[in-house]
Amino acid sequence: MGAEDDLNSAIAHVVLCCVCGPCIGHMHGKSFSGPGFHTNLFIHGVIGFLHYQGGKFGDFSAAYKISLAASRYLPIPCLMADLNRSNEVLSCVHVISGLVPFALALSGSDNPHLGNMMIACNIIALAYHAYEKNKEWAWYTAGAATVAYFAAPQMGTMGPKVMYPLCLAVMEYCGHRVYHSNVTIVEPRK
Structure with a gap:
């Protein structure tokens, strides 16, 4: 890795x-998004900052590997668990769909195909939620997640880093804006 x-x-x-x-400052109550989405990505x-400082702060490669797996497998399932909070079973299914590939990654037997399938299922569920509830920011989040998880790793050496x-x-x-948006469709005057 070069210094630049x-x-x-x-x-x-x-x-x-x-x-x-x-x-993180706007977190409230019991939610999966707080620790699973916002705090996870902040950590x-x-x-990542400490890891890419060229060893100035010590060796963070093991911690980075764990946080990389957490940032990949947990945010979208936790967001979906919160968005489906009214349905406890569906909420649990979303959390488990993130915890299983994350646990496999922690145990050293990461299954990228299973992880990608779980990520894709959660993104599709987010897109369906956006369609069903008319939430424009959910569409944007699904698009950004697709780029982050499937396009960025394919962008050569600069993609993952x-x-x-x-x-x-x-x-x-x-x-963060999914909770505060609804698309209002206005019928044109006749």
Whole structure:
């Protein structure tokens, strides 16, 4: 890794922290989104910043590997669990769909295909929620999640190191606004 790549990666993780910070300040009550979505991405940003400092703060590679898995498998399922809070079974299914691939990654037997399938199912569920409830920010969050989880890792060496945290920041920004948006369709006057 070059010094310029590390600097760009550290800055991208700081941007992620800056977007997540205000969202953490607005957390309330019992929710999965608080720790699973906002705090998880904030911690990933902090650890990513420390990891890409070229060893100035010590070796954070093991912690970064854990936070990377958490940032990949937990945010969207936790968001979906909160959006489906009225249906306890569906809420639990969403949480479990994130915890299973995360637990596999922690145990050292990561299954990327299973993880990608769980991510895709949760993104599709988020898009359906956006359609059903007319929530425009849910559409934006689903799009940002698709780019973050499926396009950014394919963007060469800069994708996982720089584009992934920046796309997570966009996803965080949109995801925080899901709760505050509804599309009002106005019929034209006749």
